[in-house]
Amino acid sequence: MASARTPRTADDGSGSRRKSSNAATLGDVATHAGVSPATVSRVLAGNYPVSRSARQRVLRSIRELNYVANTHARALAGVQTKTIAFVLADVRGPSFAEAAHGVEQEAARLGWLCLIGTTQGDRERELAIVRLMREQRAGAVVLIGGVADADDYNEQMTELAYSLRAAGSLLVLCGRPPLAPGVPAAVIGYDNEEGAYAITSHVLAQGHRRILFLGGEERHTTSLGRLEGYSRALKTFGVEFDPSLVEHGVFTRASGYQLTKKRLAGARDFTAVFAATDVMAAGVYAAVNEAGLSVPDDISIVGYDDIELAQDLRPRMTSVHVPYEELGRTAAKVAADEDHQREDWPGLQVTLKTHVVVRDSVARLD
Amino acid sequence: MASARTPRTADDGSGSRRKSSNAATLGDVATHAGVSPATVSRVLAGNYPVSRSARQRVLRSIRELNYVANTHARALAGVQTKTIAFVLADVRGPSFAEAAHGVEQEAARLGWLCLIGTTQGDRERELAIVRLMREQRAGAVVLIGGVADADDYNEQMTELAYSLRAAGSLLVLCGRPPLAPGVPAAVIGYDNEEGAYAITSHVLAQGHRRILFLGGEERHTTSLGRLEGYSRALKTFGVEFDPSLVEHGVFTRASGYQLTKKRLAGARDFTAVFAATDVMAAGVYAAVNEAGLSVPDDISIVGYDDIELAQDLRPRMTSVHVPYEELGRTAAKVAADEDHQREDWPGLQVTLKTHVVVRDSVARLD
DNA sequence: CTGAAAGCGCTAACAA
DNA sequence: TTGTTAGCGCTTTCAG
Numbered sequence: 001m002a003s004a005r006t007p008r009t010a011d012d013g014s015g016s017r018r019k020s021s022n023a024a025t026l027g028d029v030a031t032h033a034g035v036s037p038a039t040v041s042r043v044l045a046g047n048y049p050v051s052r053s054a055r056q057r058v059l060r061s062i063r064e065l066n067y068v069a070n071t072h073a074r075a076l077a078g079v080q081t082k083t084i085a086f087v088l089a090d091v092r093g094p095s096f097a098e099a100a101h102g103v104e105q106e107a108a109r110l111g112w113l114c115l116i117g118t119t120q121g122d123r124e125r126e127l128a129i130v131r132l133m134r135e136q137r138a139g140a141v142v143l144i145g146g147v148a149d150a151d152d153y154n155e156q157m158t159e160l161a162y163s164l165r166a167a168g169s170l171l172v173l174c175g176r177p178p179l180a181p182g183v184p185a186a187v188i189g190y191d192n193e194e195g196a197y198a199i200t201s202h203v204l205a206q207g208h209r210r211i212l213f214l215g216g217e218e219r220h221t222t223s224l225g226r227l228e229g230y231s232r233a234l235k236t237f238g239v240e241f242d243p244s245l246v247e248h249g250v251f252t253r254a255s256g257y258q259l260t261k262k263r264l265a266g267a268r269d270f271t272a273v274f275a276a277t278d279v280m281a282a283g284v285y286a287a288v289n290e291a292g293l294s295v296p297d298d299i300s301i302v303g304y305d306d307i308e309l310a311q312d313l314r315p316r317m318t319s320v321h322v323p324y325e326e327l328g329r330t331a332a333k334v335a336a337d338e339d340h341q342r343e344d345w346p347g348l349q350v351t352l353k354t355h356v357v358v359r360d361s362v363a364r365l366d
Numbered sequence: 367m368a369s370a371r372t373p374r375t376a377d378d379g380s381g382s383r384r385k386s387s388n389a390a391t392l393g394d395v396a397t398h399a400g401v402s403p404a405t406v407s408r409v410l411a412g413n414y415p416v417s418r419s420a421r422q423r424v425l426r427s428i429r430e431l432n433y434v435a436n437t438h439a440r441a442l443a444g445v446q447t448k449t450i451a452f453v454l455a456d457v458r459g460p461s462f463a464e465a466a467h468g469v470e471q472e473a474a475r476l477g478w479l480c481l482i483g484t485t486q487g488d489r490e491r492e493l494a495i496v497r498l499m500r501e502q503r504a505g506a507v508v509l510i511g512g513v514a515d516a517d518d519y520n521e522q523m524t525e526l527a528y529s530l531r532a533a534g535s536l537l538v539l540c541g542r543p544p545l546a547p548g549v550p551a552a553v554i555g556y557d558n559e560e561g562a563y564a565i566t567s568h569v570l571a572q573g574h575r576r577i578l579f580l581g582g583e584e585r586h587t588t589s590l591g592r593l594e595g596y597s598r599a600l601k602t603f604g605v606e607f608d609p610s611l612v613e614h615g616v617f618t619r620a621s622g623y624q625l626t627k628k629r630l631a632g633a634r635d636f637t638a639v640f641a642a643t644d645v646m647a648a649g650v651y652a653a654v655n656e657a658g659l660s661v662p663d664d665i666s667i668v669g670y671d672d673i674e675l676a677q678d679l680r681p682r683m684t685s686v687h688v689p690y691e692e693l694g695r696t697a698a699k700v701a702a703d704e705d706h707q708r709e710d711w712p713g714l715q716v717t718l719k720t721h722v723v724v725r726d727s728v729a730r731l732d
Numbered sequence: 733c734t735g736a737a738a739g740c741g742c743t744a745a746c747a748a
Numbered sequence: 749t750t751g752t753t754a755g756c757g758c759t760t761t762c763a764g
Contacts (some may be wrong), residue, residue, distance in 0.1 A: 025741055036751045041743060048744095052750060066529070067499045071588055072441035074739035076756045080440075091466050097458045103483050104457060113498060118470050132479060134507040137435045163432070167389050253674060282678045289680075308619060312648045314655075314680045402735045409760055417733060439757035442740045702754055 024065035027106040044069065052097050070072050075137055080168060084335045085115040085138035087129050088145055089288030093305040094279065095324050099144050099174065102328025110336045112139070121217075121250075123147060130160055130171075140170040140335030144328070147176065154179060159183040170340045174331045175324075177221055178349060186334045186348040188327055192222055195320035195354035196229025196274075197236075202318070202356055203272050204237040207365030208300060210270040213267065214259050214280055215249045223248070226276050226304060245270060249280070256283025264291045271300060271365060278303035278319055285313050296363035306357050315360035322354050390431035399427040410435065426686030441503055446534060450701045451481040451504035453495050454511055459617065460645065460673040461690050465510050465540065468694025470582055476618050476702045478505070487583070487616075489513060496526055500533055506701030510694070512588030520544040520545060527551040536706045540697045541690075543587055544715060552700045552714040558588055561686035561720035562595025562640075564718075565668050566723055568684070569638050570603040578636040580646055582617045591616070592642050592670060609637060615646070622649025630657045637666060637731060642671035644676050644685055650687060651679050662729035672723050681726035688720050 026044075030037045035054055042048040043058045045243040050058075061067070064116055075081045083105050088096045100116070107114050115138055117129040126147065133141045141164060147153065161171040161183050178187040203211055213230050216223035231241045247263065250257035256275050262285060263270070273288075275281035281303035288299050295315055303310060306321035330350055339345065392410075396403045401420055409424040416424075417577040429490035430488070441447045450473050454462045466482070469716065473480050481504055483495040492513065499507045507530060513519065527537040527549050537551040544553040569577055579596050582589035597607045615621035622641050629636070630653060639654075641647035647669035654665050661667055661681055667677060696716055705711065 026743095027741075037742080038744080038751060038753095039749090042750090045743080049749060054750080068497065070442070070741050071502050072438040072447075074743075075438040075755090076436070076442050076758090077741080077743040078756060080742070091457060091470060092460070094458070094460075097463055100457050101484070104482070113502070114482050116470070116480050118474070120465070131434065136437050137480070216487045253678075254721070282674075285678065309675065309678060310650075310678055312619075312651065312675060392756075392759095403758080404735060404737095404760080408734090411759080415733060420734080436757050439740090442742090442760080443757080443759040444740060445759070680742090 018132065024067045028065055029058065029061045029067050032065060033057040055195065060362055080139055081137055082111060083113040083115050083138050084140045085117065085133035085136065086141060086142040086144055086331060087117045087119060087126060089119050089121040091118060095305045095322065096145055098324035099328035102325035103142060103332045106329040106332035107336065112336055115335060121148065123150060123153065123353045131209060134164055134167055134169065135169065138169060140172055140173050141264055142172040142331045142335060144174045145174060145176065145275045146215050146220050149198050149221050158183050169339060170335060172331050172335050174327055184347060186340065188331045188334065188350045190322050190327065190354050192225025193229040193329040196226040197233045198356045199320050200230045200233035200274060201236065203274065203300065203362055204233060204239065204301055204356065208272040210245065211247045211274055212270040213271045214273060214275045215246065215248050216276055216285065218248045223276050228275060251277045251280060253279050253283040256280030260284045260287035272362065273299060273301050275301065275303050278305045278307045278317065280318060282309060282313060296361050300362040302362060317361040318359045319357055320354050321357050323352050327352055374467060387559055390433045395424065395427045395431055395433050398431055399423040416579050446505055447503055448477060449479040449481050449504050450506045450508060450698060451483065451502065452508040452510055453483045453485060453492060453500035455485050455487040457484060460675065461671045461688065462474050462511055464690035465694035468691035469508060469698045472695040472698035473702065478702055487514065489516060489519065494621045500530055500535065503533065504535055506536040506538055508697045509542060510540045512542055513585050513589050514583050515585045524549050534707060536701060538697050538701050540693055550713060554700065554716045556688050556693065556718040556720050558591025559595040559671060562592040563599045564601035564722045565670065566596045566640060567602065568724065569640065569668055569728055570599060570605065571667065572728050574638040575605055576636040577611065577638045577640050578629060579612045580622055580639060580641045580650065581612065581614050582642055584614045589642050596640060617643045617646060619645050619649040622646030623653045626650045626653035638728065639665060639667050641667065641669050644671045644673045647683060648675060648679060662727050666728040668728060683727040684725045685723055686720050686722050689718050708720060
C-alpha cells in the first residue's frame with residue numbers, strides 16, 4: 001500500500017530542487033516487508049541464506065511497490081556492472097552489424113547489457129568513446145573492426161588497455177591486429193591476409209593477371225591486411241605487383257562506385273577487380289553496369305566479407321566469408337568471462353577461419 | 367608524470383576483498399590540488415564561480431591523475447545521466463540500422479551516450495529490456511520499429527510510459543503507432559499506410575490487378591499498416607481485395623524467398639508482388655530468378671523502405687522511401703530535449719513523409 | 733569564493 | 749538467519 005516515504009503528490013510543482021524520482025528504493029521495500037535493507041539485498045542477490053518467510057514477504061513487497069534496483073547505486077557499491085560496451089565505426093556496415101548482433105545475442109544470453117558507441121572511423125573519437133566507456137565502468141570494451149593505423153595508435157591503445165584493466169575491465173580487440181605481447185587485452189580476429197590471399201589466388205587461377213585492388217583508407221588495418229594477401233598471392237603466381245593497380249577509398253558503396261568509374265574512364269588495363277569489402281563491390285557492380293560492361297565477361301569482381309548482399313548481386317558474387325557473428329559472440333563470451341580479472345590472466349588471442357565462397361562473378365580467362 | 371597515487375604493482379596479489387579499482391577519485395584530485403572536493407566538483411560542473419587559481423590547480427591535477435568522473439556516483443547523486451537507450455528487434459535490419467545510426471549520430475552530437483538492446487521481435491523481451499533501461503535510469507528510451515500487437519500491449523506500454531516519466535525519463539515510440547492520447551510519450555513516425563497506398567497505386571496504375579502481398583507477422587503493426595494501404599489502393603482502383611493474395615511471414619530475406627517459392631509452386635495467379643520490406647523483396651527476387659522467371663517481365667516486384675539494396679538488385683527495385691535516419695535523429699533530439707520533463711509537457715507526435723521511388727521492377731501491363 | 737557535511741541507493745563486513 | 753553500520757564517489761545545501 002502507501003509506502004512509508006512521503007508521497008510527493010500534492011505538495012509538488014513548487015520546484016523542489018532535487019528532482020529525485022518517486023520510485024521505490026530498497027529501503028522502501030525493506031520497510032514494507034518489515035525486514036532490514038540487508039535482507040532485501042540478500043534475497044535480491046540470492047547469494048546468502050534467507051528464511052523462507054522473509055523471502056516471501058520481500059518478494060511480495062517488491063512486486064507491490066514495483067521496485068526496480070538502481071543500477072548506479074549498485075555499481076557504486078562495488079558490484080561490477082554487467083555491461084559490455086562496444087564500439088564500431090558505423091552501425092550501418094552490414095559486417096559490423098553482424099558482429100554487433102553476435103555481441104548483443106551472446107551478451108543478452110548471459111544477462112549482460114550492451115552499450116554502443118560509433119566513431120565514424122575517427123581515431124580521436126574512438127579514443128574519446130573508450131574513455132567514456134571506462135567512465136561508465138563497463139565490464140569490457142569491445143572494439144569492432146579495423147582502424148586507420150597511425151604512429152601513436154599502438155601507444156595510446158596500450159595505455160587504454162592498462163587503464164581499463166586497472167578499473168577491472170577488459171579491452172577486447174575484434175577484427176583488429178593485436179597490440180604488443182603482454183598487453184592485457186583479448187584479441188578476437190580472423191586472418192585478413194589469408195582470406196585475401198585465398199581469393200586473389202582463386203582469381204589468378206582463373207587466368208587473370210591484371211587485378212585492380214580497391215582498398216579503404218591507406219593505413220586502415222583491415223585494408224592493409226587484405227592488400228598484403230593480395231600481393232602475396234601475386235607473388236605466388238609469379239605476377240609482378242603493380243602499384244598502379246591499387247586504389248584507396250573508403251569502405252562504402254559510393255566509394256567503390258567512384259573509384260571504378262574513374263578507372264573505367266581511363267585505359268581499361270585490368271580484367272578483374274578485388275574490392276576490399278562487399279559493400280564497395282556493390283559500387284563496382286553499379287559502375288561496371290553503368291559503363292555498359294558485363295560482369296564477369298568484361299570485368300570479373302570479387303569482394304570480401306560475404307554479407308547477404310553478395311547473393312543478391314547479379315551475377316552472384318564470389319567473396320571471402322568471415323564469421324562475423326561468431327566473432328562478436330566470442331568477443332562477448334570473453335568479455336563476460338570473469339576469468340580475465342585474475343591477476344595472472346595470460347591474455348587471449350583467438351583467430352577465426354575464413355573461406356572463399358565461389359559464385360558467378362569471376363570469368364575463366366583462357 | 368608519475369602520478370601521486372600508489373601504484374599497485376608490487377604489494378598486490380594478496381586478495382584485498384574489495385576489488386575497488388585504483389582509479390583516481392574526485393577526492394584524490396581535491397587532495398592533490400589542495401582544495402575541497404566541493405571545489406573540484408564545481409570546476410567540473412562549471413556551474414558555479416571558482417577562483418582562477420583554484421580552477422587552474424584542479425585542472426592540472428585532473429590531468430596529472432588521469433581522473434575520470436564516475437558516472438554511477440554522479441547518477442546516484444541525482445544528475446540525469448545523459449544516456450539514451452534504444453531498443454530494436456535486430457541490429458542487422460538495414461532500416462533499423464539506419465534509424466539507429468540517426469539516433470547515434472544525433473546523440474553523439476549532443477554529448478549523449480547510447481545504450482542498445484535488441485529483442486528479436488519478442489514482446490516479452492522488449493518489455494524486460496525497457497524495464498532494464500529504466501533501471502539504468504536512461505534519460506529516454508526509444509523503441510524503434512513495429513511490434514506484434516497484442517491485447518495487452520497498449521496497456522503494458524502505457525504503464526511503462528508513466529513509470530518512465532515518473533523516473534524523469536521519456537518513452538519515445540519510433541515507427542510505431544501512438545498510445546492513447548494523454549499518455550506521456552513521444553511518437554516519431556511515418557505513415558505506413560500512406561506509403562503502401564502510394565506504391566500499390568503505382569503498381570495498379572501499370573495495369574496489374576493480381577498483386578501478391580507478402581507481410582510480416584500477422585499482428586505486426588508495421589505489416590498491418592502496409593497491408594491497409596495495399597487494400598485501400600485496391601479499393602480506390604475498384605479491385606476486389608482477395609485474402610488469398612496475402613501471405614504472412616517475417617521481415618527477412620529467407621522468409622520472402624520461402625513464401626514466394628511456395629506460391630510459385632502453385633498456380634501462378636498474380637503478376638506482381640508487394641513485399642512489405644525490401645529485405646523480403648530480395649528473397650522474392652531470388653525465388654523468382656530461381657524459378658527461371660524474369661523480373662519484371664513475368665513478375666513485377668516492389669518493396670518498402672528503400673534501403674541501399676534496392677539499387678543493387680537487378681532490375682533495380684521500385685520502393686517506398688522512408689527517412690529512417692531522420693526518424694532516428696528526430697527521436698534523439700526529442701529524447702535529449704529536457705523540455706519533456708516539464709510538468710505540463712503536452713506530448714509530441716511527429717509524422718515524417720515517405721515517397722515512392724520508381725525504378726525498373728514493375729512492368730507495364732497492357 | 734570555499735569548505736563541511738549530508739545524503740543518493742545499494743552492498744558487504746561485522747555483530748548479534 | 750538477521751540487523752547494524754560503514755562506505756562506494758559525487759553533488760549540493762548551508763555556513764563561513
